[in-house]
Amino acid sequence: MVQARQRYLGHGFYAPVADALTARVLQLNLGSVLDAGCGEGYYLRQLVDGAETEQIPLKAAGLDISKWAVMAAARGEQRLTWLVASNAAIPLADASVDGVVCVFGFPVAGEFRRVLRPGGHLLTIDPGPDHLVELKQIIYSDIKAKPVYQPMPESSFELISEQVINFPIGLRTNDLVQDLLIMTPHLYRASSAGRARANALDNLNLTVDMRLRTYRC
Numbered sequence: 001m002v003q004a005r006q007r008y009l010g011h012g013f014y015a016p017v018a019d020a021l022t023a024r025v026l027q028l029n030l031g032s033v034l035d036a037g038c039g040e041g042y043y044l045r046q047l048v049d050g051a052e053t054e055q056i057p058l059k060a061a062g063l064d065i066s067k068w069a070v071m072a073a074a075r076g077e078q079r080l081t082w083l084v085a086s087n088a089a090i091p092l093a094d095a096s097v098d099g100v101v102c103v104f105g106f107p108v109a110g111e112f113r114r115v116l117r118p119g120g121h122l123l124t125i126d127p128g129p130d131h132l133v134e135l136k137q138i139i140y141s142d143i144k145a146k147p148v149y150q151p152m153p154e155s156s157f158e159l160i161s162e163q164v165i166n167f168p169i170g171l172r173t174n175d176l177v178q179d180l181l182i183m184t185p186h187l188y189r190a191s192s193a194g195r196a197r198a199n200a201l202d203n204l205n206l207t208v209d210m211r212l213r214t215y216r217c
């Protein structure tokens with residue numbers, strides 16, 4: 001899964017998502033950021049590149065429960081601190097970071113609140129209702145409308161902004177379709193017939209639909 005995500009993200013399909021996250025972090029003037037559930041570090045690297053380009057000082061650390069993901073992230077990337085740990089027990093001091101980023105991750109409100117300094121910000125990115133809808137139409141016989149996913153309980157953080165990130169992409173090889181399938185939960189949820197239909201594709205137009213939310217603690 002780590003390798004599939006590295007290949008897929010390396011093609012730049014989600015570059016507009018990384019750009020939106022980077023712009024928001026820089027706009028909020030966050031001096032230190034923890035990416036909680038950083039995977040192989042794609043978004044954090046883009047963020048640090050963006051801060052360097054703008055000559056804005058930024059201390060950044062990436063944390064993931066998967067040692068394979070963190071090893072992939074740390075390889076060749078000396079600017080950042082990488083941690084193998086769980087969001088349920090973050091190895092950082094209380095009130096020690098200005099921002100926590102959680103992209104398609106597993107947020108733990110109490111721990112995020114503990115490590116954030118008072119007035120700090122939590123930025124989450126999660127799928128919107130139309131995310132990869134064309135893939136879902138291929139692999140599921142029946143798509144049920146789901147309520148919009150809200151990553152944080154209203155009582156724990158104040159939601160201060162929500163940005164819709166919506167754009168089309170086109171996968172033009174079977175390998176790319178396979179990589180996308182491997183990095184989404186759909187591969188495991190689909191029926192064998194649905195998987196077979198997707199596995200046969202070498203061309204797939206998709207909607208990327210995500211929500212970038214900013215919370216204050």
Ligand SMILES: C[S@@+](CC[C@H](N)C(=O)[O-])C[C@H]1O[C@@H](n2cnc3c(N)ncnc32)[C@H](O)[C@@H]1O
Nearest residue numbers: 037038039064065066069086087103104105106
């Ligand atoms: C869907 S991936 C997203 C990775 C990355 N943020 C991205 O968007 O490319 C979810 C990540 O959360 C990590 N993860 C799962 N449970 C976790 C936990 N309790 N604490 C920290 N990371 C966790 C997984 O290992 C995986 O890398």
